[in-house]
Amino acid sequence: MGRIVLKNIRKAFDAVEVIHGVDLEIKEGELVVFVGPSGCGKSTLLRLIAGLDTPTSGSIEIDGRDVTKAGAADRGLAMVFQSYALYPHMTVRQNLSFGLENQRMPKAEIAARVDEAARMLEIDELLGRRPTQLSGGQRQRVAIGRAIVRNPTAFLLDEPLSNLDAELRGTMRAELSALHARLSTTMIYVTHDQVEAMTLADRIVVLRKGVIEQVDTPLNLYNKPQNLFVAGFIGAPNMNFFKVEVKSGKAELPGGAQIAVVHEGPVTLGLRPQHLRLAQPEERAIAAEVFLIESLGAETVLHANVEGAGQIITVLDGQLDIARGAPIRLAFDDANLHAFDAAGQRIG
Amino acid sequence: MPLVLIARGLDPVLRLWQRCTGTGGMITFFLLPNMAIFGVFVIIPLVLNIIYSMTGGVDILLKDRSFIGLGQYGRLLECQDYLVSTTCREDQFWTAVRNTGTFVLFQVSLMVCVSMITALILNRKIAGRGFFRAVFFFPVLLSPVVVGLIWRWILQRQGLMNLIVTQLGFDPVVWLNDRFFAFSAAIGVSTWAHMGFYTLILLAGLQAIPKDLYEAAEMDATPASRVFWRITLPLLGPNLAVVLVLALIRGVQIFDEAYVLTGGGPGTSTLFITQYIYEVGFASFLRNPGLAAAASILMGLVLVVLTLIQLGLSRRAEKGNAR
Ligand SMILES: Nc1ncnc2c1ncn2[C@@H]1O[C@H](COP(=O)(O)OP(=O)(O)OP(=O)(O)O)[C@@H](O)[C@H]1O
Ligand SMILES: [Mg+2]
Numbered sequence: 001m002g003r004i005v006l007k008n009i010r011k012a013f014d015a016v017e018v019i020h021g022v023d024l025e026i027k028e029g030e031l032v033v034f035v036g037p038s039g040c041g042k043s044t045l046l047r048l049i050a051g052l053d054t055p056t057s058g059s060i061e062i063d064g065r066d067v068t069k070a071g072a073a074d075r076g077l078a079m080v081f082q083s084y085a086l087y088p089h090m091t092v093r094q095n096l097s098f099g100l101e102n103q104r105m106p107k108a109e110i111a112a113r114v115d116e117a118a119r120m121l122e123i124d125e126l127l128g129r130r131p132t133q134l135s136g137g138q139r140q141r142v143a144i145g146r147a148i149v150r151n152p153t154a155f156l157l158d159e160p161l162s163n164l165d166a167e168l169r170g171t172m173r174a175e176l177s178a179l180h181a182r183l184s185t186t187m188i189y190v191t192h193d194q195v196e197a198m199t200l201a202d203r204i205v206v207l208r209k210g211v212i213e214q215v216d217t218p219l220n221l222y223n224k225p226q227n228l229f230v231a232g233f234i235g236a237p238n239m240n241f242f243k244v245e246v247k248s249g250k251a252e253l254p255g256g257a258q259i260a261v262v263h264e265g266p267v268t269l270g271l272r273p274q275h276l277r278l279a280q281p282e283e284r285a286i287a288a289e290v291f292l293i294e295s296l297g298a299e300t301v302l303h304a305n306v307e308g309a310g311q312i313i314t315v316l317d318g319q320l321d322i323a324r325g326a327p328i329r330l331a332f333d334d335a336n337l338h339a340f341d342a343a344g345q346r347i348g
Numbered sequence: 349m350p351l352v353l354i355a356r357g358l359d360p361v362l363r364l365w366q367r368c369t370g371t372g373g374m375i376t377f378f379l380l381p382n383m384a385i386f387g388v389f390v391i392i393p394l395v396l397n398i399i400y401s402m403t404g405g406v407d408i409l410l411k412d413r414s415f416i417g418l419g420q421y422g423r424l425l426e427c428q429d430y431l432v433s434t435t436c437r438e439d440q441f442w443t444a445v446r447n448t449g450t451f452v453l454f455q456v457s458l459m460v461c462v463s464m465i466t467a468l469i470l471n472r473k474i475a476g477r478g479f480f481r482a483v484f485f486f487p488v489l490l491s492p493v494v495v496g497l498i499w500r501w502i503l504q505r506q507g508l509m510n511l512i513v514t515q516l517g518f519d520p521v522v523w524l525n526d527r528f529f530a531f532s533a534a535i536g537v538s539t540w541a542h543m544g545f546y547t548l549i550l551l552a553g554l555q556a557i558p559k560d561l562y563e564a565a566e567m568d569a570t571p572a573s574r575v576f577w578r579i580t581l582p583l584l585g586p587n588l589a590v591v592l593v594l595a596l597i598r599g600v601q602i603f604d605e606a607y608v609l610t611g612g613g614p615g616t617s618t619l620f621i622t623q624y625i626y627e628v629g630f631a632s633f634l635r636n637p638g639l640a641a642a643a644s645i646l647m648g649l650v651l652v653v654l655t656l657i658q659l660g661l662s663r664r665a666e667k668g669n670a671r
Contacts, residue, residue, distance in 0.1 A: 052563050073569035085560035089582045098578070099568030150568070 001063055002154045002186030003028045004049060009058035011044055011210075018044055019210045021058070026154075031180050031187045033197040035233070036207035042190045043158055045207070049188065050156050051075045062153060078147035080157040084139045086131040092118075092142050093127040099150050117145045120179075137168045144179070154186035161196065173199060194234060198222075206230050228344035231270050237301065237313045239270045239338070254309035255287040255329075261339050263347050270338035273301070276314040279331035286330045288312050290322055304328060401641035408637060420642035441643060443616050444624035447531075451620060452599035455535045459595045460588070463543045467550035468580075481551075485544035495541045496608025500524070503533055503609075524610055527617040534606040534618050541605055542598065546591045553587030554580070586664050593658040597651055621647050 004026040011019040019041050026032050034042040047053045049060060051072035059068045067075050078099075086095050096114045105113075118124040121141040131139055140160060147155055160176075161169045177200055180187055191197055197204050198218045206213040206221065206229070213233075214226045225231035231239050244251040246261045251269070253259060261267055279285035288304035300320045306312050314330055322328065339347040366374055396410075401420055403413035428435035433442035470481055487495065502508045503523040510520035523529045557580065565575050581588075603622035612619040612627075621643065629640025 050567065052566065072563075072566045077567065079564070079567045081560050081564060083558070083560055085558065085564040087561060087564070087579060098565075098570070102569050102571065102574065146564075146568075 001028060002026075002030075003061075003063050004154060004186065004188075005061040006045075006049070007059045007061070009045070009048060009055045009060065011041075011048060011053065012056045017056070017210070019048070019055070022210075022212055024205065024212065024215065026186060026188065029184045029186055030202045031189065031200060032203050032205060033201035034188065034190045034205045034207055035192060035194060035197045036213075037233075038192060040207045041210040042192070042207055044210075046079075046156050046158055046188060046190050050077055050079050052079075076153040078150045078152035078155055080143045080147050080155065080160045082159040082162060084131070084143040084163075086139060086142055086146070088131050091128055091130055092123065092134070092145075095131070095142060096127075096146050096149050099146065113149045113151075114145075117148045120148070120182075121145050136164050137172065140164060140172060144176075148179075148183070152185065154188065156188050158190045159192070160189075162191070162193075169196075176200065194236065198234075204234075206233060208233075224346070225270075225338065226346050228268060228270075228340045231338055231340070231346075235272055235274075237273050237315065239272050240276075240312045240314075242269045242271075242306075242309050243267075244269055253286055254306045255285065257284040257286065259334065259337065261347070263339065263341060266342050267347065268340045268344070270340065271332055271336065273313045273315040275336035276312070276316075276330040276332050278316065279329040283329075283331045286312065286332075288328055288330060290324055290326050290328055293320075293322060293324065295319060302328070304330075397641045397644060400637055401645050403638050405638070406635055408635075413638070416638070420638045421646070423639065424642055424646065438639070440616065440619065440628075441621075441624055444619045444621045447616075447618065448600060448602065448620045451531070451535060451602060452596060455539055455602075456592065456595045456599050458535060459539050459543060459546060459599075460592055462539060463546035463550055463591065464588070466543065466547045467554055470547065470551055471554045484547055487541045488544040490541065492541065492604035493608050495537060496605040499533065499537045499605075500609050503529075525614050527614055530610045530614060530618050534602075534610055537609055538599075538602060538605055542595075546595060549587055549591050549594075550584065553584045557583045586661065589661040589664075590658065593654055593661055597654045597658065600647065600650060600654070 004024075006022055006024040009019055009022040010017060022045060034045060036042055044053065048055050051067065051070060051074070055068065059066055061067065062075060062077075087098065090098065093114055096117060097110050100110045100113065114127070115124065118127055121144060123138065123141050123145060126134060126138060126142070131142065134142065140163075143160070157176075161172050164172060173196055176189075180200075189196075189200060201218055203215060204218055204221055205215045208229055214221060214230045216224075216226075221230060221234050225234060228241070232241070242254060244253065244261075244267055246263050246265060246267050248264075249260055249262065250258055251261050251267060253269070259269075261269075276286075286306060288306045290302050290304045292303035294301040294303075297319065299318065300316050300322075302314050302316065302320075302322065304312050304314070312330065341347055362374075362377075365377060369376070399410065400413075402415060402417055403410070404416040404419060405413045407413055424438050424441055426437040427442065430436070430442070433439045433446060436442045466484055470477060470484070474480070490498075500507075504510075505520065505522050507523075509523060514520055521529070523533060561579060561583075562575065565579055570578075601622055602620050603626070606618060606620060607623055607626075610618040612623050625640045625644045625647070628643065629635065629637050
């Protein structure tokens, strides 16, 4: 239960199309994360799946049933809103029971389900309170509890942690992960935080301007980004890019180092900051001049200027004794090099 | 230029005043004009009214009147059976009280229901929403006398209503000569004239309810009627209470449009308290300013209670909307 298939979904508000034909298959019990920059259509796509909006064209299937025309009430899904959307005039218990009462469930069973969910989320002490009497994290738990008691086919979560402070966000992230492992219900999770995406997801859907750029496991996205956008979006700090010209299978990096590329013409090369290291004297390397040093203790982030090729960022282990303005030489393994053609698509 | 000269001239005076009295004095200075107006038109009449209510006679000047204590109040409240106005000494006053009570009961219920329904409809995404909002608010801008006149022309013997009735093949009715129709007309017309205002208050309340609560309810598969009773109505509660009390206050004060429309008739069937006060104090052949003053003090007490409730409620509504 909980297999969701989107076929060529398009959505336009008035004349403006914001989702441009999305195809996606979400497997039973999978935790899929939608990431992408602000305004790329993550929430819109989630609302289309929820049934709060209807697609302009295309179809949505849940467990083999076409629900494109069905209302939100008939889809058996539960949603956790970014604003929590708790009923402010009801106690926590009433908030949790409300959806079950709609199903005309016996009172005893409602109470049992609410108590179980409350225990699972450790909010049993709060059942008598109103949402205004709760902290942000507690409200978040209640919102999740309201989804859990309904025992839905799938959970839809729209940036559920974005209103929490960093520390609480970390804890809640771990709890959500544990919750998914325990319930093994399909979850679709929207975020623009890539750490959340990488740590929670079975698969990540990278969206840009209403188009899916890539769908894959977190590590595949990191190791084999299919295009320049994904390469630049996943990973922090961002990947370093160099524009080079490939002639008869060879390209020259800034500083004169030669590398082999299976392509001809203009190519963008990408190197993650974590994949650069200080070069040995005779090693092939990129020469640069340090202009900013960020010492984080466990690692050091160097920002450097590469002559004729802009800036380069590198993350080095440990603490380094490097001064501003110092020349450095950065080496890398060919295996860590990403190459993209003129259209931005991955080569090889 | 003369303005500049006046300001130049005033400047040293103001500076002197400020030096003598400090900032507090400046506050007094700027509040003074408005307080003076408030005093002349509200405080002094109020005090005079209380004094008049304790005097007797037909003379209008206070120096010609004799002090009789609470006699006027005694006269108003003297009654063998408060439910039968003819057993009261001032039977017209009690008729007016009963009429006003009935009027308030029906008019306020009608007002709350109608403006609630209108607000709910105008809050939906319907075509021409802006136009309809204007249509319902427009009567609020009309002077009550104009409202009364318009409807008198519609309902009079040879009015628009009878034109329609005769076109449909019925006999014309003299609407305003019929006790029931006249009273209903007073209720209907005053509701029509003021509902835009209450609709606006409720509409603001409806729009303050976050949209995502409704979406959460939709995800919870909540039937529309349950959404209304369990979400909309409780969250609109504070606004609804304000509307209720404001409508009550204005209902008790009903005068102008009803007076123009029916003149209190037929007989005394649409005689309301304010009209009674007006006629006893100013219009009737045997004027009795003392009695009118006493009646208006009694009505004022009722209004003070209602206003206090209203103030309390609107404070709660403000807190609710700020949530
Ligand atoms: N109701 C609407 N009417 C018109 N345009 C809309 C509406 N809702 C969303 N849009 C547009 O659709 C696009 C996608 O919006 P959406 O809310 O899905 O973005 P998002 O990826 O969730 O962004 P964020 O990370 O900021 O929440 C935006 O350009 C937005 O302006
Ligand atoms: Mg969003």
